[in-house]
Amino acid sequence: MTGVDRIVYRPGPGELAHTFGARLPVAHVRCGDVLEVFTQDCFGGLVRGPADLPSRVCRMPYLNPVSGPFFVEDAEPGDTLAVHIAAITPATDWGVSTTFPHFGALTSTLRTATLQPPLPERVWVYGIDQQARTVRFQATSSDHTVDLPLEPMIGTIGVAPAGFEARSTLVPDAHGGNLDTPQLRPGVTLFLGVNVHGAMLALGDGHARQGEGEACGAAVEIATVTTLLVEVVKGVTTPWPRLETDTSLMSVGCARPLEDAYRIAHHDLVGWTSTLTGLDTLDAYQLVSQAGRAPVGNVCDPNYTILAAVDKALLPAPADAYQDAHRRLRRLAAETR
């Protein structure tokens, strides 16, 4: 892991991608490179004010664009790609959220199909104060405003799927994608199973913050400059996205119904911790049952997302996941800042 480069990528016109898979790479990255990526917001930057109703200004399938894919050198099927999120900086001083016809958790949808008309479509514009680390909610029907913590995250990040598939960037699944979980924030390392030669990493859909479940179907959507470091863990497979922070291990489940997302995440975390620590499966199941957290990601996308999380301090040593890639990438991120 020598020769650390800083690769700065800003997508040119027409370069944004709307699938994971079936796209040619826009750049190559090597282990330890610092990758600084401009990401567009989920509306492609077209929703800027109350009159910009997304169903009017956006056109399917040109929603939720991602930057990339990036070809990761030495990444082959059967490996795991470790992606450390070093920084997420809002690219503008505003963010935007909306309702969208027949999309969201508290409305019927194209799949939870009912005969009811859609909810009204509306736009909320948030002011972002990077000094104060706040985003300002402004009610549309009254003068209530309130500052919420600025907690930038990446909504969509993933690799090319297995089985020759190309999946819409709206979809979260085993390859990552539109995970829409607040845990994808600076300081975390994301582990993704590599399915194709070069992994084909892509990302977008920044959020200044989001509530758990992203109930209305959109977060506080922002363009970002996001800084990543990657490493390839050779010969280690990863069935579902996993996250590591300095203190926690997390598995991500994506499915419908929501309990299957819970089952996937917890099944994976039980197996992962059992393998890492030598606890037998039932002991790991028991420990996760009493000590685990289950943060909800999204309850609006084509698959819903829940995480299973456990504190590393509760596990017997040794518990160095992925040959300690998180610690290594974290240190490297600090050095190269």
Added chain:
Amino acid sequence: MTGVDRIVYRPGPGELAHTFGARLPVAHVRCGDVLEVFTQDCFGGLVRGPADLPSRVCRMPYLNPVSGPFFVEDAEPGDTLAVHIAAITPATDWGVSTTFPHFGALTSTLRTATLQPPLPERVWVYGIDQQARTVRFQATSSDHTVDLPLEPMIGTIGVAPAGFEARSTLVPDAHGGNLDTPQLRPGVTLFLGVNVHGAMLALGDGHARQGEGEACGAAVEIATVTTLLVEVVKGVTTPWPRLETDTSLMSVGCARPLEDAYRIAHHDLVGWTSTLTGLDTLDAYQLVSQAGRAPVGNVCDPNYTILAAVDKALLPAPADAYQDAHRRLRRLAAETR
């Protein structure tokens, strides 16, 4: 619709497809052409006897291959492709069914993930008697045999998906795909919305018969020679697969949980019949509620499938769906037999 050709297609080595989308066409067809396609069984022909456990002889993602795609001339996004199934002939005198580890309705799966070991994997070989129109079940643990009706159907048929996606042939969704519903039998016309230039029709996964839900995860799987006729209905969109027979209209819903498949199918059928007949939405909802049937397709694939069906005789005239394409194709099928 002149110049009817009979196009005979038998996939060569390496020609089978494992996605809808992201594949180049294997042949061109025009409206009214008779398309005679050899389709391989869902195991690619590799499971032939009790020792051929699919998890041993098959390799992911090389399951459920389809023949095609066929480029349909004049089919453009925004049109509907009408596909009439004229005949499905088993290509062999045997079929096969199996359990498969962590796949099926009565087992935990990779998504309904539990800590339990999989059910035993086992193969059942069925004898097919085309004269008698029977398939013979032979118990593996006793000498019970019984003849079931031979009712050939196509499990997987669809077009390239929208939004630049490529989907595994294991998945049923709005583009068709692995619908696994017994209604896909000779005499039916299938309507699919066209998403890409040329539609890119493909099919495979023949079944000598299947129960409703395909509980164990597999039908009586066969290779087939399947005869189709196609027509493009210009300027008419179709959100979900629809079927028409001489007596019925049917909408197909694919989703998880299963109630969403039911909702999609019934929402579509209510809207379709309302548009066709001038019944207002609530009257159509009421009529379908009292007269509708809801045959279950599969409860094992990545999306589950249910149909909503209503008899055409119950609807007020006019109710000629898709400019009468079904009647036209049916007549043509009879003429060209």
Added chain:
Amino acid sequence: MTGVDRIVYRPGPGELAHTFGARLPVAHVRCGDVLEVFTQDCFGGLVRGPADLPSRVCRMPYLNPVSGPFFVEDAEPGDTLAVHIAAITPATDWGVSTTFPHFGALTSTLRTATLQPPLPERVWVYGIDQQARTVRFQATSSDHTVDLPLEPMIGTIGVAPAGFEARSTLVPDAHGGNLDTPQLRPGVTLFLGVNVHGAMLALGDGHARQGEGEACGAAVEIATVTTLLVEVVKGVTTPWPRLETDTSLMSVGCARPLEDAYRIAHHDLVGWTSTLTGLDTLDAYQLVSQAGRAPVGNVCDPNYTILAAVDKALLPAPADAYQDAHRRLRRLAAETR
């Protein structure tokens, strides 16, 4: 089984029940007695015309009243109650169906809760012609009428639940209740596990007919005179409701999501047929997977209902369920008509 009596019961004012469980019996019946019961419709007879919107004329929880409970002599916990439906006669020459605010399959509900307003509430009155065996649908927004087959069934029938529970008559579950499946028609024998001394059988909610799933939330609702014969099968437990006709065995699953109803029904049918016939579990699973039917009951009640059905002719002998109670009750019904 001697001394066959005909017990005629018509509920007096205030005698209708709105729970299974927690009610004192209205009459005693013995094995082989013929029980002729008047049942009120699900609206308590209060919806008779277009102006009688159920949300206005009915009051919760006084919906879906049942007649009973009947104390069945000799029925004890651990036994099975066999209930043969000999006849269901509409008590009037009209039936009624409605939409109801936030109830039904194609609307958000109190549990699939969305922020959308309810669909409009509307009443359809059907004419019933018992000679012609038809029910006449009359559109409310146009002059379309069409005759549908009269196929009377009982929507709600059950016993007191286990575990000291009392369940609303709106709920279908292991004790029976609001199963809302068209298979509950004359000629069928229903098997229910007995949970309390005397079983406490009750029934109501007749339908002149219904579509599969009861999409709008109501069938063609009627008052009936229903004729039953009962028998107690001693020392045999029944975990979920089961049905037998001259030709079929059926298990009933009630749950949400709908796939769990499917799983319950098919798990039960596989186990039942395996026990009856000596087929091993996987052989029974395979046979049901290829030969089974999965008729949908309701997709609107607090639990959804699906059946798993298999033809008796396909099973190896011996397959006499419940000591041949169905055949015995069927004969007795014929003799006592």
Added chain:
Amino acid sequence: MTGVDRIVYRPGPGELAHTFGARLPVAHVRCGDVLEVFTQDCFGGLVRGPADLPSRVCRMPYLNPVSGPFFVEDAEPGDTLAVHIAAITPATDWGVSTTFPHFGALTSTLRTATLQPPLPERVWVYGIDQQARTVRFQATSSDHTVDLPLEPMIGTIGVAPAGFEARSTLVPDAHGGNLDTPQLRPGVTLFLGVNVHGAMLALGDGHARQGEGEACGAAVEIATVTTLLVEVVKGVTTPWPRLETDTSLMSVGCARPLEDAYRIAHHDLVGWTSTLTGLDTLDAYQLVSQAGRAPVGNVCDPNYTILAAVDKALLPAPADAYQDAHRRLRRLAAETR
């Protein structure tokens, strides 16, 4: 609210209840009374060591006993009962958790029915150190031990259900019951709609702690002495359980599939905050979407439980819920300690 009494209740032999509803009260309480209740653990105290497999030592339906019901004076249908949890003290220095055949989130169950055998049944005994505020996990297959925070909570608390129902204490629903959510801890006020004269409050199933989702089906189960204060909020209805702390408002949703629990909770919280603050519905929807939390309660009981939570500080004034009952009860609790 004068004449504050301290009512101490310890259930005598045979006094424990296994339903909400259909039980006579064990004591009367008035607004402001301090109610100190001994609660048994969910196994009725019968599981004390590794050999006490619950399927062997417990007998259905004698699981999850509750103490009560308590008749609350002046509580009438249409009112809301406010229950402040002042203290939860473990009654012993040990707690216990187990797997249970076909129960839990990572196993097939009686409803998510599969043909697989159950997971092994096993017992974990935890040491509780009330000084150190820890519970000690001890692996059964290795010597790993770890201390987890002692965070006592009440798993089951509720009132008699509406509609003359009696529900098993295993069930969480609109009446409360087996909510199994860690938020039911000291310092919270629970609001429950009153369905019957006297409300009929009961509680039990203490947990020394639990993970989110209670994955294995059991928490660290303990007997407790729990101290409550109650108040009746006259003429105010409450559709689903709600919680208030000094800083948060929370709505509780109970349903299957899990997304319906999410929908119920968030639908209720949006409506509640909108009513409290004058924010219009879509503004409240937006604010909850960006600022809301969605802590998971259980993913193993007959209904699953998720909460929707929002910080009171984010809402425009006035936002005094339930006529400020929480603040009043909290103060009273402090005074009477």
